[in-house]
């Protein structure tokens with residue numbers, strides 16, 4: 169790991185920060201916006217902490233100019249934001265709602281005027297509710313609708329947006345949304361999560377094609393990836409870690425970069441309608457390569473009428489070549505086999521009751537947490553070296569595409585002190601450590617082009633509502649006032665110097 173000396177980044181390194189529409193915009197019915205799954209979910213009792221919703225959030229929709237100035241003050245080279253699909257297509261189909269597009273046009277123009285590259289995410293989890301009512305991501309039609317929506321946005325903004333990201337963290341959309349049920353739309357079925365997994369990736373491939381036809385520049389996808397570590401080297405824990413790795417990492421990396429779902433996961437999920445249900449064209453893919461994608465049970469699934477999820481040619485569409493890969497990294501995960509939780513406890517792991525949902529029960533790899541490392545306010549382990557490990561693996565096993573860290577950051581127990589300041593030294597330390605780990609990966613040959621802090625400002629942290637603060641900027645929710653934290657000044661200096669100062673964490 170790089171020491172605490174000054175650390176200079178390559179010229180042209182892209183320093184950014186990220187946000188997402190539902191987490192900051194508010195104004196949920198302004199200018200013709202329709203409801204999204206997150207509006208419905210957050211208004212359902214018991215789904216979010218304090219029943220918080222994104223109705224007002226950071227009021228960014230109305231404070232756009234002020235936030236553009238904040239971005240300028242921070243000195244960002246690029247700003248990653250997402251477009252709210254229900255602002256563009258209030259009920260998920262049909263022509264673009266001009267007023268919705270205009271908002272993003274103003275945002276993009278405002279960024280360009282300030283010399284900031286717009287990095288646009290098409291889907292950061294806010295599916296129009298009308299599409300969910302028609303089956304959501306469990307149905308194929310949603311992938312087609314997504315490509316049409318992508319074309320509408322690209323027709324308006326292709327010339328001005330430098331980076332296009334189709335999906336943000338499709339694992340969260342499919343597995344949290346349709347399997348664990350902790351995110352919108354809150355469904356809990358393994359088969360639904362699997363179908364969503366496939367249709368999201370298909371939507372990504374179709375949207376990539378649509379973006380290219382519309383003349384969009386660099387196109388990529390953002391995945392949430394993490395090293396998965398077994399709680400011990402017992403073979404059952406190793407097998408559990410392999411399953412969890414398959415579910416989180418390889419169910420996305422393999423189809424994107426190898427053109428097929430991972431064989432062990434196909435086998436694991438055989439018997440459920442989902443990516444294991446195969447169609448004619450897949451035989452072709454299998455014949456093309458040496459991957460065994462179809463397990464014995466699969467034909468059975470189809471015969472059972474379990475649903476035909478993967479259609480002819482899908483795998484090729486999903487593996488459409490990209491210009492970059494976006495990686496969101498927060499923490500490594502430790503897992504154990506369910507039969508070995510006592511052993512994990514004895515080895516010093518904190519073991520909490522596993523969530524009672526069908527996906528967790530099916531995967532048999534419950535998470536355990538290390539009690540000997542620092543954790544953020546989310547309870548996530550702080551282990552910067554895991555980022556180096558992750559990126560090196562992606563480079564060695566999957567792709568040499570340029571990589572952008574499209575999110576990294578920490579929720580901290582911030583507060584405004586009596587002097588009116590937020591001295592978030594823990595966040596500075598977190599970012600310092602992860603940037604040094606990133607530099608280690610770059611030194612090892614990973615082509616990393618940029619880094620986006622999550623987040624520009626505190627915002628609606630999904631199921632955690634406003635209880636968790638990730639921002640470089642404090643948001644006073646009752647008044648909407650923005651207050652740059654100490655980390656904001658630190659990051660501004662990093663950007664100006666194109667370098668991390670020596671001992672930056674310790675000095676604050």
Ligand code: FCB
Pocket residue numbers: 188191336337340392496575622629630638
């Ligand atoms: C990621 C999400 C982002 C934010 C961070 C903390 O999973 O993409 O919206 O909630 O986690």
